[in-house]
Amino acid sequence: MRASTWAAVAAAAITLMTTGCSPKRAGASSPSVAAPVGTARYDVHVDPWFSLHSFAWNAARNASGLKLRSRARIDDVDRALLERPDIAQAFAPLAAAYAPTFDMHPLFSKELYGIGLAASLDRSQLDPALREALEAFMPVYRTHFWPRHEAEALAMKNDLEGALDRRGDRMAAILADSLGSEWGELPIRVDLVPYATRAGAYTSQRRIVIAALDPDMRARPLEMVFHESSHRAPLGDRFEAAAEAALARHGLANERFWHHLLFTASAMAARDVPGDDYVPYPVAVGLAGGESKPWYDALFAVWDRHETLEARADAAAAMVAANEGR
DSSP: OOHHHHHHHHTSOOOOOSSSOOOOOTTOOOOOOOSOOGGGGEEEEOOHHHHHHHHHHHHHHHHTOOOOSSOOOOOHHHHHHHTSHHHHHHHHHHHHHHGGGTTOOTTTOHHHHHHHHHHHHOGGGSOHHHHHHHHHHHHHHHHHTHHHHHHHHHHHHHHHHHHIIIIIHHHHHHHHHHHTOOOOSSOEEEEEESOOOTTSEEEOSSOEEEETTOHHHHHOHHHHHHHHHTTSTTTTTTHHHHHHHHHHHTTOOOTTHHHHHHHHHHHHHGGGSSSSOOOOHHHHTTTTSGGGHHHHHHHHHHGGGOSSHHHHHHHHHHHHHHHTTO
16 A cells, blocks of 8 residues: 555545655744664563463463453464464463453553563562463473564564664654653663554553564554553653543544544654555554544644644544534
8 A cells, every 4th residue: 555545545635755754834843853862762572481471361362262352363373383282282271370361451450461570570470370381381382482473573673673773763753742742761661572462562561562473563663662652651641631622622522532643643753754655553454444534534634734732632623523513
């Protein structure tokens, strides 16, 4: 899909720049770029134990037969391996150990978050049954799953760090300027794992987690790590208030408007990616379509006409309200 296609889908005339700069808004000054930090902005990890935890939790949930939210798709290669009788037998105790966590989410559950943290940093803190099951399955994981998981994660790490060196500082300045905020404490820890959640990534208390086997994540690592960074304080502190104020002012309701704002901010900051075949994440995966299309159309259309996050949210809400005849 070419840039002209995503602009048409978004119903906004957005120019992709090949010079490493976003189009200047009327009356806007270029954001100042602080001393470059490049790859030092992020501390990127590819850890076998945290990868095993992420893989096992997602695979066990999927195999449970329960109706569970946010189930990540396990790819064909891993599903075929898990169906082998010898591997299935070895995996069964680990799946059983994770069963009490199936209705948890790593973003919202302190318990599940703590399990992931302990798995990678200090397994002595784990429940003994889960620790024993993880350690028993690790030789199987290292033999059959980890070589591919590690290779994919290291390839993504290389792509991400290369993009950070080339464009990260410029994009970081654009994003902070557009949000009227600051980055806060650096570096930010990023863990690349085979599977995260259905969304492909999440940001919890101390780390960003991104699925290296998710093709949409792999295709745009820079945009996605900046998107996830926008969930953190202080960079993303103003999204919810800006969305709520705009909705209230125009008599609208949309509990996801703040997240539309967040996705749009990182997508617009990614416009300096060289080449004309780059498709921002919300357009590529269909988030900017369906019921959300009027909101993204409005945000894309008004973004460069305004200076602040609040003004952009208000203008987009006003456009949606006008289109609804309010």
